[in-house]
Amino acid sequence: MPxxxxxxxxxxxKVLSKxxxxxxxxxxxxxxxxxDGQEAIDLAKKHKPKLxxxxxxxxxxxxxxVLTELQKLGLNKSIYIIIASNxxxxxxxxxxxKLGAKDYIIKSNTSxxxxxxxxxxxxx
Amino acid sequence: xxxRTKIIFPIIIVLILGTALASFSVYYFVNQQVxxxxxxxxxxVLHNHADLINSYLQERENNAMVFASLxxxxxxxxxxxxxxxxxxALGYQDQGLLDYEPYQQAVNKYYDFVKNYAQTxxxxxxxxxxxxxxxxxxxxKKTGDFGTELKENGYDGTLDHVLARAWRDMKQTKxxxxxxxxxxxxxxNQPFMFIxxxxxxxxxxxxxxxxxxxxxxxxxxxxxxxxxxxxxxTYLVDANHSLITDLRFEQNVAxxxxxxxxxIEHCFFERSQVEHNQVEIMKNYNGVDVxxxxxxxxxxxxxxxxxxxxxxxLQPLIRFNKILVVIVSIFxxxxxxxxxxxxxxxxxxIINLKKGAEIITQGDLNYKVGTNRKDEVGDLSxxxxxxxxxxxxxRADVDSKVEVQTKDIMAQxxxxxxxxxxxxxxxxxxxxxxxxxxLEKDKIEAILQSIGDxxxxxxxxxxxxxxxxxTIDLCGYSREELMNKPYYKVLRFIFEKDGKVNxxxxxxxxxxxxxxxxxxxxxxxxxDGRKIPVADSAAPLKNKAGEVIGCVVVFRDVTHEREVxxxxxxxxxxxxxQLQTPLTAMRWSVEEITGxxxxxxxxxxxxxxxxxxxxxxxxxxNNLLNIARxxxxxxxxxxxxxxxxxxxxxxxxxxxxxxxTSRVKVRFFKPKLALKxxxxxxxxxxxxxxxxxxxxxxxxxxxxxxxxxKVKIVTGKEKVVVSIADNGIGIPRKDQKRIFExxxxxxxxxxxVAEGNGLGLYLAKMIIEASGxxxxxxxxxxxxxxxxxxxxxxxxxxxxxxxxx
Numbered sequence: 001m002p003x004x005x006x007x008x009x010x011x012x013x014k015v016l017s018k019x020x021x022x023x024x025x026x027x028x029x030x031x032x033x034x035x036d037g038q039e040a041i042d043l044a045k046k047h048k049p050k051l052x053x054x055x056x057x058x059x060x061x062x063x064x065x066v067l068t069e070l071q072k073l074g075l076n077k078s079i080y081i082i083i084a085s086n087x088x089x090x091x092x093x094x095x096x097x098k099l100g101a102k103d104y105i106i107k108s109n110t111s112x113x114x115x116x117x118x119x120x121x122x123x124x
Numbered sequence: 125x126x127x128r129t130k131i132i133f134p135i136i137i138v139l140i141l142g143t144a145l146a147s148f149s150v151y152y153f154v155n156q157q158v159x160x161x162x163x164x165x166x167x168x169v170l171h172n173h174a175d176l177i178n179s180y181l182q183e184r185e186n187n188a189m190v191f192a193s194l195x196x197x198x199x200x201x202x203x204x205x206x207x208x209x210x211x212x213a214l215g216y217q218d219q220g221l222l223d224y225e226p227y228q229q230a231v232n233k234y235y236d237f238v239k240n241y242a243q244t245x246x247x248x249x250x251x252x253x254x255x256x257x258x259x260x261x262x263x264x265k266k267t268g269d270f271g272t273e274l275k276e277n278g279y280d281g282t283l284d285h286v287l288a289r290a291w292r293d294m295k296q297t298k299x300x301x302x303x304x305x306x307x308x309x310x311x312x313n314q315p316f317m318f319i320x321x322x323x324x325x326x327x328x329x330x331x332x333x334x335x336x337x338x339x340x341x342x343x344x345x346x347x348x349x350x351x352x353x354x355x356x357x358t359y360l361v362d363a364n365h366s367l368i369t370d371l372r373f374e375q376n377v378a379x380x381x382x383x384x385x386x387x388i389e390h391c392f393f394e395r396s397q398v399e400h401n402q403v404e405i406m407k408n409y410n411g412v413d414v415x416x417x418x419x420x421x422x423x424x425x426x427x428x429x430x431x432x433x434x435x436x437x438l439q440p441l442i443r444f445n446k447i448l449v450v451i452v453s454i455f456x457x458x459x460x461x462x463x464x465x466x467x468x469x470x471x472x473x474i475i476n477l478k479k480g481a482e483i484i485t486q487g488d489l490n491y492k493v494g495t496n497r498k499d500e501v502g503d504l505s506x507x508x509x510x511x512x513x514x515x516x517x518x519r520a521d522v523d524s525k526v527e528v529q530t531k532d533i534m535a536q537x538x539x540x541x542x543x544x545x546x547x548x549x550x551x552x553x554x555x556x557x558x559x560x561x562x563l564e565k566d567k568i569e570a571i572l573q574s575i576g577d578x579x580x581x582x583x584x585x586x587x588x589x590x591x592x593x594x595t596i597d598l599c600g601y602s603r604e605e606l607m608n609k610p611y612y613k614v615l616r617f618i619f620e621k622d623g624k625v626n627x628x629x630x631x632x633x634x635x636x637x638x639x640x641x642x643x644x645x646x647x648x649x650x651x652d653g654r655k656i657p658v659a660d661s662a663a664p665l666k667n668k669a670g671e672v673i674g675c676v677v678v679f680r681d682v683t684h685e686r687e688v689x690x691x692x693x694x695x696x697x698x699x700x701x702q703l704q705t706p707l708t709a710m711r712w713s714v715e716e717i718t719g720x721x722x723x724x725x726x727x728x729x730x731x732x733x734x735x736x737x738x739x740x741x742x743x744x745x746n747n748l749l750n751i752a753r754x755x756x757x758x759x760x761x762x763x764x765x766x767x768x769x770x771x772x773x774x775x776x777x778x779x780x781x782x783x784x785t786s787r788v789k790v791r792f793f794k795p796k797l798a799l800k801x802x803x804x805x806x807x808x809x810x811x812x813x814x815x816x817x818x819x820x821x822x823x824x825x826x827x828x829x830x831x832x833x834k835v836k837i838v839t840g841k842e843k844v845v846v847s848i849a850d851n852g853i854g855i856p857r858k859d860q861k862r863i864f865e866x867x868x869x870x871x872x873x874x875x876x877v878a879e880g881n882g883l884g885l886y887l888a889k890m891i892i893e894a895s896g897x898x899x900x901x902x903x904x905x906x907x908x909x910x911x912x913x914x915x916x917x918x919x920x921x922x923x924x925x926x927x928x929x
Contacts, residue, residue, distance in 0.1 A: 015709040015733045019716055026721060057701065086704040089697070108704040112712045113719070 004030045005123040006049040010040035010066060011084070012058045016107070020053065023116050029123065037061025041069045049079055050123050053115075054101070056085035056092065067099035076100035080122050084115065131467050139459055143452050154444055159415075162437040163403035166417040169351055170430040173358050174419045176345045177428065184337060185300055187245060188321040192333050197252065197323050200234045201331035204261035205254045231262055239264055248316060249336035255329060258291045265310060287318050287334060294320040298329055304424060305339055305368040307379055315339050315368060315379045339378055343369050346428070355414075356432035361388055363425045383409045383429075391418040391427040405434050473501040477508060489516040577680040578658075581665065584634060584673055586610050598658075598681055600651035611677075620645035620657065633662040633675045642679060657682045698882065702744055706737040713737070747883045750811075754890040761808065761894055761922035765801035768809070768844060768914075769794055772835060775813045779821060788821045788831040795837045799844065803918025808891045812899075815884040816848045816910045823908070824850035842916055843897075849909035860903060864889045895919040 007029050011017040014035070021031045032047050034040035038060040044052060056063035063083060070076045082103040083096045093104050103122075105115060191197065204227070211224035221227050234252075242250045242264055252262040258274030274291040286306040294301045299322070305315040319335040346358050346369045357372035365388055367381045374381070386406045408414045413434040420427055473495065480493040489512055495505040572579055572592045578599075581590035588611050596603055601614050617626045629640040640662045647655040658679045665674035713734040717727050753759040776790055783790050820833040834849045855863060864885050892899040897914040 013705055013709065015737065016705075016712065018733075019709075019712045019730070022726070023716070023721075086701050086708065108708045108711070112715050 004028055005051070006030045006032060006047055007119060007123065008032045008034060008040065008043055008047065008049040008052045008079075010034045010037065010052060010054045010058065010063070012036055012055060019112055020115065023112055024119060027116060027120060029119075037063065037066045040066050041073075044070060044075055044079065045073065048075070051080040051082065051119060053082050053084045053105075053119070056083060056087050056096070064095060064099060067096060067101060071100045082118065082122075084110075131470075132463055135463055136460065139456060143456060147448055147452055150448065151441075151445065155438075155441055158438060158441050159403075162415045162432060163417070165351060166356075166403050166415060166430045166432060169356075169358060170417050170419045170428060173346055173430070174421060174428050177342065177360070177421065178423070180341060180345060181302065181424070184245075184319055184335065185302060185321075188319045188333065188335050189300060191241065191250075192321040192323040196234075196237060197333060198325050198330055201252050201254070201261060201323060204230055204234070204252065205259075205331065208254070208259060208261060234262060235264075238262060246337075246341065247335045248311060248338050249334075251334040251336070253291065253320075253332045253334060255331040258288075258295070258332075261331075287320070290318050290320045291332065291334070294322055294332055298322045298324070302424065304362050304426070305379060308336070311336070339368055343378075347372060352430070352432050353436050355436045356430070358428060358430045359383075360421075361391075361427045361429065363392065365392075368426065381409075385409055385416075387416045387418050387429055387431070388427060391420055391429070395420055395422070395425075470501060473497060473505060477501075477505055480505075480508060480512075484512055484515075489519070575678075577660065577678050579676065579678050580606070580611065580615065581676050582611050582630065582674055586612065586630070586634075588614070589674065598650065598656060599648060600654075605651075614651075616649040617642070617658070618647050618649060618655075620647050630662045630675050630677060633664045634672050637664045637666065637672050639663045648679070657686055659685075699748065702882075703741070706741040706744070709737040710734050710741070744883070747887055751883065751887055751890070754887070754894060759894060759922070761805045761919055763803035763805055763895075763919040763921055765918075766804045766806045766809070767799065767801055768804070768846070769799050769837060771806060771810060772813055772837070772846065775810060775817055776835065778814070779817055782818065783821050783833075786821050786824075786831070788824050788833055790817070790821070790833045790835065793834065793836040795839055797839075799837065799839060800916075802844065802914065802916060804914065805895065805919060808895060809914070812888040812891050812912060813846070813848075815888050816912070819884060820848050820850040820852070820908075820910070823852040839916070843913045844916055846912045846914075847909050848912075849907060851907040854905045855901070855903040855908055860901075863901075864899075894922065 007024055009017050009020050009024075009031060011020070011033075012035050017033050017035065021033055024031050032043050032049060034043045036059045040052070040054065040058070041061065043049075054063045054066055058066075061069070063085065067076070067081065070079065070081070076099075080103075081101045082105060083093075083101045084105045084107050085092070086107050088106045088109075096104060103118065105118070207224070207227045207230050208221055211221050211227050214224065216224045216227075222231065238250050238252070242248075249264045251260050253259065253274065254261055260272045260274070274288045286303045286308075290301045290303045301318075301320045303318045303320075305317045307313045308316040315338070317337050317339070319337065320332055321335075322332045323330050342360065346360055352358075359367060359371055360369040361383050362368050365382050365384055366379050367383055368378050370376065370378055371381075385408055387404075387408070403415050403417045405413055406416045408416065408431055414431040415434060415437050416429065416431045418427055418429050476493055476495070480491055483491045491512070492509045493505045495502050497505070569590075572590060575592060576594065578595035579590075579592045580588055580595050583589050587608055588606050589608070591603060591606050595615075596606065599606075599615055606614055611630070612625070612627050618624060619626050626642070626646050629642050632638070633640040642658065642660055642662070646658055648658045649655055659682045660677075660679040662675050662677045664672045665676055667673050713730040716722055717730050717734075722730065750759070773792065773794075776792055779790070817833070817835070824831045824833050830851075832851050834847075836847045836849075838845045838847070889899045892912055892914075895914065896919045897912060899910065899912055901908055901910045903909070
C-alpha cells in the first residue's frame with residue numbers, strides 16, 4: 001500500500017509499540033516502528049511520515065532531543081508530532097509544545113481506541 | 125624643677141626675647157635708613173646728570189642756530205648752490221663736483237672758516253646743505269658726502285638715513301631737528317647724532333646746516349662714577365633700548381648693547397610721568413641685584429639710568445650687624461653670669477631653711493636655722509625658728525587633748541562594730557538571695573543551650589540579651605559580636621524571593637503580644653554571606669504584669685528538610701512513571717483482547733504480554749515495599765546456615781535464559797576449598813545476587829562481541845567477598861557517587877538499556893548493610909565489578925514485621 005499515510009511510532013516499550021502498531025495497521029495505515037530516539041530521527045528522515053507518536057523517556061535520545069533534532073531538520077513542519085508519554089507535568093507539556101509538538105497524550109489516561117481516533121483524524 | 129632654674133629660666137627667656145626684639149628694631153631702622161640714603165643718592169646723581177645732558181644739548185642747539193644765522197652762511201650757501209647747479213648742468217655728479225674748478229675754488233674759500241668753527245666746538249663734521257634738494261654743498265670730509273642729495277637719497281643712500289630723515293623733518297617744519305645716535309658709515313661706523321638747523325634770512329629759508337656730534341661728551345657727562353661708590357654707574361639708553369653711552373666697566377659698547385631690563389621697561393612705559401622718585405631693587409642687564417633709579421629725557425626720547433649694586437649699598441648694614449651681634453652676645457653672657465651669682469646666694473638660704481625643716485620634721489624641735497642675713501630670706505629664717513619654738517609649746521597641749529579624744533573614739537568604734545555586725549548579717553541574706561537568682565539564670569541558660577533549635581532573646585529595643593550555641597554556630601558570629609547588639613544588625617533574616625529584609629515577625633510579636641511564625645522561605649544571612657534557609661517563630665516575652673518586654677525567637681536550619689522534600693517529590697514523580705508504564709501495557713492489551721478485533725492467536729500473545737507486565741509491576745511493587753520496610757527498619761532478618769556457593773549457582777542457573785538471549789557468557793569461579801555454611805537470610809542474599817547478576821548481564825559488553833560476566837568467591841579470615849564483574853560500558857565518573865540513590869540510573873545506562881527502575885542497587889545496598897556486610901564497586905570504561913562482602917560469622921538476627929516481599 002504505497003499510497004497510504006505513513007505513521008512513525010517512537011516507543012521503547014515493545015508491548016505498547018506493538019499494540020499501537022497492530023491497531024493502526026488494521027486501520028490501513030503504513031506504520032514504522034522506532035525503539036529509541038536516534039532510530040526515530042533516522043526513520044523520520046528516511047520515510048518522511050505524515051504523523052509521529054513520540055514517547056518522552058527513551059534510550060539513546062529522549063523525546064525532547066528527538067523534537068529538537070526534528071526542529072533543526074525542519075521536519076516538524078511537515079510531520080504532525082504527537083507526544084505519547086506517561087510524564088504528565090505541565091512543565092513537560094509546555095516544553096514539548098515549544099519544541100514543535102502539536103498534541104500531548106498521557107498514555108495511562110488514554111485508551112488505544114482514543115489514540116487511534118486522534119491519529120486518524122490528523123492523517124486523513 | 126629647682127628654684128634656681130625656676131628663677132633663671134624665665135629671666136633668660138625675657139632677656140633673650142627683649143634683646144632679639146631690640147636688635148631687630150635697630151636692624152630694621154638702620155636698614156630703612158640705608159635704603160633711604162641710597163635712594164636719595166641715586167636720585168640726586170640722576171637729576172644732576174640729566175640737567176648736565178639737557179643743558180649740553182641745549183647749548184649745542186643754540187650754537188647751531190647762531191651759526192646758521194651768520195651772514196657768512198647765507199653767502200656761502202647761495203654761492204655754492206649756484207655753482208653746484210652749474211657743475212651739474214655740465215655733468216659733474218656727487219663727489220665729482222670737486223673736479224669742477226670753480227666749485228673747488230668756492231669750497232676752498234669757505235672751508236677753513238667752517239673747519240675752524242667745528243674744531244672750536246668739537247664737532248665731527250659741519251655740513252652746508254642746499255635749500256631744496258638737500259645737496260651737501262660743503263663737508264669737512266672731502267671724500268664723503270659732497271653732492272649727495274638728501275632729498276633723493278632716502279633711507280638706503282650713501283648718507284646715513286638719520287641725517288636724511290632729520291633734513292626732511294627740518295625742511296617741512298623749518299625748525300631745528302636733533303636726531304638720536306646712530307652708526308654713521310662715513311665715520312667708521314661710530315655712533316653720532318646730528319643737529320640740522322635751517323638758515324633763515326628775514327624768516328626766508330635759504331638752506332641749512334648740519335652738525336655731526338659724537339657721543340664722547342655725553343660719555344664724559346654720564347660716565348663719572350662720582351658719588352656712586354665702587355659699583356654705581358649711570359648710562360643713557362635710546363628708544364630702541366640700545367645703549368648710547370658707554371658703561372662704567374665696558375667701553376665702546378654704545379649702540380652695540382641692548383639693555384632689556386625691568387627698569388628700562390618702566391622708564392619708557394612711564395614716558396609721560398617724567399618725575400619718578402621711587403628707587404627699587406631690580407636686576408640689571410647683568411642679572412645683578414641693584415638699587416635702580418631712572419629718568420626720562422622727553423626732548424630726545426632717551427632714558428637715563430642710575431644704579432648701584434645692592435651688596436655694596438647694604439655694606440654698612442652688614443658691618444653694623446656684626447657689631448650688633450658681638451655687643452648683644454657680650455651683654456647676654458654678662459647678664460647671665462650676674463644672674464647666676466645672685467640666684468645662687470638667694471637659693472643657699474632657702475636650702476638652709478629646707479634642711480632645717482627636714483630635721484624638725486624628723487622630730488628635733490630644738491634645731492635652729494639661725495642666720496644674720498638682713499633681707500626677706502633672713503626674716504623668713506628667723507620667723508621659721510620662732511615657729512619651731514611655738515610648735516614645741518603647743519605640742520604638749522595637743523598631746524593631752526589627743527588622749528581624751530582617743531578615749532571617745534574607742535567608745536564610738538565599739539558601737540560601730542556592733543552596727544557593722546548587723547549589716548553583715550543582712551548582707552549574708554542578700555548574698556543568699558543573689559545566689560538563688562544566679563542559679564535560676566544558670567538554669568535558663570542551660571535550658572537554652574540544650575535546645576536543639578537556634579534560640580535568641582531580644583529586649584523591647586530589639587537588642588539581643590540571650591543567645592544559644594546553635595544560633596552562634598548557624599550565623600557564624602561570636603557571642604561577643606551578638607550580645608547587646610540590635611538583632612537586625614547581625615542576624616539578618618531576608619525573604620528568599622526578593623532578598624528584602626524580613627523583620628516583620630519579630631516586630632509584630634512585640635507590638636501585638638502574639639506568637640508570630642516566620643514567613644515561609646526565609647533565609648538567614650550568616651557572617652560569611654552564606655544564606656541558610658530557616659523556619660520558625662517569634663514569641664513575645666511578657667513580665668508579670670503582662671507587658672511585652674522582649675521577644676524569644678526560635679528558628680532552625682531547614683536545609684536538610686528542603687533536600688528531603690525535593691527528594692520526595694522526585695521519588696513520587698519517578699515512581700509514578702515506573703508504575704504507569706506496565707499499567708498502560710496491561711490496559712491496552714486488555715482493551716484489545718476485549719475489543720474483538722483480534723484473532724485467537726493474537727489474543728493469546730496479548731495475554732502473555734499482559735502477564736509479563738503484571739510480573740514486572742509486581743516486582744516493582746515488591747521492591748518498593750521492601751524499600752519502605754528497610755527504610756523504616758521493619759524488615760526482619762532471619763539468618764540460617766546457607767551454602768553461599770550453591771545459592772549463587774542457583775541464581776546463575778535461574779538467569780541462564782536471560783544470559784542466552786543477551787548472548788552473554790556467565791563464568792562462575794568457585795572457591796577451591798568448599799565454603800562452610802554461613803548464617804545468612806537466604807532470601808535477602810538471593811535478591812541481592814540476582815540483582816547484581818541481571819545488571820551485569822544487561823549492561824555487559826553491549827557493543828562487544830565477547831560479552832562475559834565473571835562471578836568469583838574469595839574467602840578471607842573474617843569475610844567472604846563475592847565479586848560480579850562485567851566487561852560492559854562502565855559507570856561514568858560523574859554518576860558513580862549517585863548510583864546507590866533511589867531511582868537513580870546512570871546516563872549511559874538509560875541510553876543503552878531503557879528498562880530498569882533504578883531501585884535495584886539501592887535495595888541491594890540496604891539489604892547487605894542490614895545483613896552486616898558491605899557493597900561497593902570498581903568501574904572504568906572497560907567494565908564494572910561489584911563486590912559484596914559478608915561476615916563469615918553470619919548476619920545478626922533482626923526481628924521485624926515482614927520478610928522480603
